[in-house]
Amino acid sequence: MRGEEDEQYLIHDVLLQRYATVVGGNDTVTASVIETAVDFHALRVIASSGYQKCISLLWHGWLIQDDMDPSRFIEYEGKDNHSFWARFDPRRLRVPKYQNAMHLAFSVFYLALYTRAINTMNHKGDFDFVEFLLYLFTFGFIYDELMKVWKVGRRYITFWNVFNDTLYALLVVSLTYRIIAHGWPRDSPERAYYTAMSYKFLAFSAPFFWLRLLLFLESFQFFGVMLVVLKTMMQESLIFFALLAVVLMGFMQGFIGLHDVEDREPKSNLFYKVFNVVMSSTDYGSWDKLAVCLSCFEMLCAKLT
Structure with a gap:
């Protein structure tokens, strides 16, 4: 791989081409060299200059999936256009670099909502607009996790998924206590108790909010x-x-x-x-x-x- 001078052949026909091997008389699931090297921790392959250049092209979106055949990668047609509006294209959100930036931006905004909600407690148990947005974001993240598990399967579940699911579970418990609190009269001790329990679970989830930023900062x-x-x-x-x-x-x-x-x-x-x-x-x-x-x-x- 290091001695190959034809970059087009190396990237498109060697690294990104999906191959299947025969094991026990049956074809395995097709996978590229990029994926296989990561799965088998082939450090000599990963550390090679050709592999790193291919990863860089994928990360910055100069190589994108073909709309007609997702198994193929083609060069981005607008890479020579330096205009800002030419790059301001919703389709560019498929690029890993921009996906990570969007996830990081949403996570920071999510953290800001939590910080505002936990620092402005409503001891009467009433919901405000910030808390509404916080729980709306939470259910959006939960829906996204469920869809990915449904489409990918159990292999999608990793440490960070379990970590995020723990955070969402704490917020759901907090919201449940708030809903139960609304079933009691406004100035009753029961409503005050359930509201306090809701904020306790909300406060307990603070380390999870901050640590989840590491998932997206890992790319730096x-x-x-x-x-x-x-x-x-x-x-x-x-x-x-x-x-x-x-x-x-x-x-x-x-x-x-x-x-x-x-x-x-x-x-x-x-x-x-x-x-x-x-x-x-x-x-x-x-x-x-x-x-x-x-x-x-x-x-x-x-x-x-």
């Missing part, structure tokens, strides 16, 4: 690299806490044995104190008989962290 190089680093750190952290849990169980069993001998306090307090040791918040005043063993445990936790 800085955020993309940071997300890869963050993903690796989280994987390593899971391994660390799994090892720490094994050590914790050993010490916990020893503490329970010493506790049963002394029979001083409920075991629930013991679990709480051991958790504080792991979080580097030890109170030696309540560990009179177990102070030596606890010191060893805290030293080990300090070395592991």
Whole structure:
């Protein structure tokens, strides 16, 4: 691929051409080299200059799908026209670069609606125009997710889809409480209770609103690299806490044995104190008989962290 000098042949007949292979006497689903390299994590292919140039052409919309045959890619006929109005074409929303920009703009507007709604609470339970738009956007996103799952199937479900669906579920619960609140008289304690519960679920969804921006910021190089680093750190952290849990169980069993001998306090307090040791918040005043063993445990936790 690196030695191929004919770019037209490389891009259209090698990278973007869809092929099917024979497995067990049956043809597989057709797929291009672009798709297969991503599916199999073929880093040598992905890192090649020809592959990267093809991706860049697709990202900026200089190569688009043929309207008559979506499996074929053709060159955009207006790429040499530098006029703004020539590019201001609704069909250009199919371009990945512009799709990502539109999604990011809608997400920022969605976040602005949420910020306005959570900072101007209606304690009487009445809806205002901003909250109406917030829930309208939410149902629009839910409808979009359902249509994509219906058309693509279970393979469409990824981490970000589950993340967004969790956010939408919290907002639906919040809206449900608001609707239930309207079934009670205006100044009744029941209406105040359900309205408060609605705003609690709305407030709890704040981290999801901000973190979902990372889905669209990932296309920028800085955020993309940071997300890869963050993903690796989280994987390593899971391994660390799994090892720490094994050590914790050993010490916990020893503490329970010493506790049963002394029979001083409920075991629930013991679990709480051991958790504080792991979080580097030890109170030696309540560990009179177990102070030596606890010191060893805290030293080990300090070395592991």
